[in-house]
Amino acid sequence: MRRIDSIFALVLVLLLLSTSAVFAEVQTRVRIIEASNLGSSIDPSLRDIHDQLGNLFNFTSYRLLRDLNLNLVGNRPVEILVHKGRSVEVTLFGQYLKTVELRIKIRQDGMDVLNTQVRLAHGRTVLIGGPKHGEGVIILAVSGQF
Amino acid sequence: MKDPCSSVSKLLEKYFDQEVTNKERSLVESHLRDCLTCQDELRSMEKLRDWVKAPIEEAAQEEEFPWVWQKIEREIRLQKRLTWWQSLRLWLDVSPLFKKKVWIPAVATAVVLLFITAQSIFKKTPSYPSPSVVEYVESQTYNVMIYESEKAKVTVIWLFEGPEQEAPIS
Numbered sequence: 001m002r003r004i005d006s007i008f009a010l011v012l013v014l015l016l017l018s019t020s021a022v023f024a025e026v027q028t029r030v031r032i033i034e035a036s037n038l039g040s041s042i043d044p045s046l047r048d049i050h051d052q053l054g055n056l057f058n059f060t061s062y063r064l065l066r067d068l069n070l071n072l073v074g075n076r077p078v079e080i081l082v083h084k085g086r087s088v089e090v091t092l093f094g095q096y097l098k099t100v101e102l103r104i105k106i107r108q109d110g111m112d113v114l115n116t117q118v119r120l121a122h123g124r125t126v127l128i129g130g131p132k133h134g135e136g137v138i139i140l141a142v143s144g145q146f
Numbered sequence: 147m148k149d150p151c152s153s154v155s156k157l158l159e160k161y162f163d164q165e166v167t168n169k170e171r172s173l174v175e176s177h178l179r180d181c182l183t184c185q186d187e188l189r190s191m192e193k194l195r196d197w198v199k200a201p202i203e204e205a206a207q208e209e210e211f212p213w214v215w216q217k218i219e220r221e222i223r224l225q226k227r228l229t230w231w232q233s234l235r236l237w238l239d240v241s242p243l244f245k246k247k248v249w250i251p252a253v254a255t256a257v258v259l260l261f262i263t264a265q266s267i268f269k270k271t272p273s274y275p276s277p278s279v280v281e282y283v284e285s286q287t288y289n290v291m292i293y294e295s296e297k298a299k300v301t302v303i304w305l306f307e308g309p310e311q312e313a314p315i316s
C-alpha cells in the first residue's frame with residue numbers, strides 16, 4: 001500500500017513538472033519610447049525600428065525611455081513601471097512553433113486603460129501608443145525574440 | 147543343504163515376466179525340467195495372467211477406438227473458451243515482465259510521456275498561419291485603432307483620448 005502511494009506521488013510530481021515544462025521561456029523585448037514633435041532627434045537605440053516609426057507616424061523625435069528584455073514564462077505576468085502611476089503588464093499565455101500569444105495591460109493609477117491580446121511572430125513588432133507623455137506620446141514597442 | 151526350489155521360486159516370477167538374465171534363465175529352466183512343484187507354480191501364474199488379460203482384451207475389442215478420439219475432440223471443443231480479457235490476464239500472470247513492480251512504473255511513465263507529448267503536439271503546432279494579429283482589445287478610457295502593415299512587419303494599436311483627436315499615423 002505504501003509503495004502504491006509513493007508511486008502515485010511520483011506520478012503527480014511528474015505531471016506537475018510536465019505542465020510547467022510545456023511553456024518554454026520566451027524572450028520579449030519591450031521598449032518604451034517617447035514620441036514628440038520637439039526637435040528631430042531619433043535615439044540610436046531605435047535604429048532597427050526607425051524606418052517603421054518614420055513610415056507610420058508623423059512625429060519628428062523619438063526618445064527611448066526604457067529598453068527591457070523580458071524572460072516570459074507561461075501565465076506569469078511581468079509588470080513594468082513606465083512613469084508615475086502608469087505601468088505595463090505583459091503575460092505569456094500561449095506558445096506555438098513560430099508565434100507566441102501575449103496579454104498586454106496598460107494601467108494608469110491602478111485602473112486598466114488598455115487590455116489586449118496579441119499573437120506575435122518572430123521578427124515582428126507590435127506598437128502600442130497614444131497615451132500622452134509630456135509634450136508627446138508614449139509608444140510601447142513589443143518584439144518577440146524566439 | 148539348501149533347498150533348490152526356494153532359490154528358484156524367487157527367480158520364477160522374474161522368469162515369468164521375462165526379466166531374468168541368460169544365466170538365471172538356464173538355471174530356472176534346468177530346475178523346471180525336474181521339479182513338478184515349480185512347474186505347477188509357473189502354470190498357476192500363467193492361468194492368473196490369462197484370467198486377468200481375457201476380459202480386458204474382450205472389452206478393448208468391443209470398443210470402437212475412432213469414436214473414442216472423436217469423443218475426446220468434442221470434449222475439448224466443449225470446454226469453456228476464455229475471453230480475451232481472461233487470456234490477457236493469464237498471459238500477464240505468466241510473463242515476469244508484467245509483474246506489478248515492473249508494469250506499474252512502466253504504465254506511470256507511459257502516461258506522463260503521453261501527457262507531455264500530447265501537450266506539445268496540441269500546444270506547439272503552428273495552427274495560425276498569419277504572423278501577428280490583435281486577438282482582443284478593450285479600453286474603457288480610450289478609443290482604439292488597429293493598423294497592421296505586412297510590408298513593415300508591424301502592428302499598431304493606437305489609443306485616442308477623444309473622438310476629436312487626429313491619428314498621428316501617416
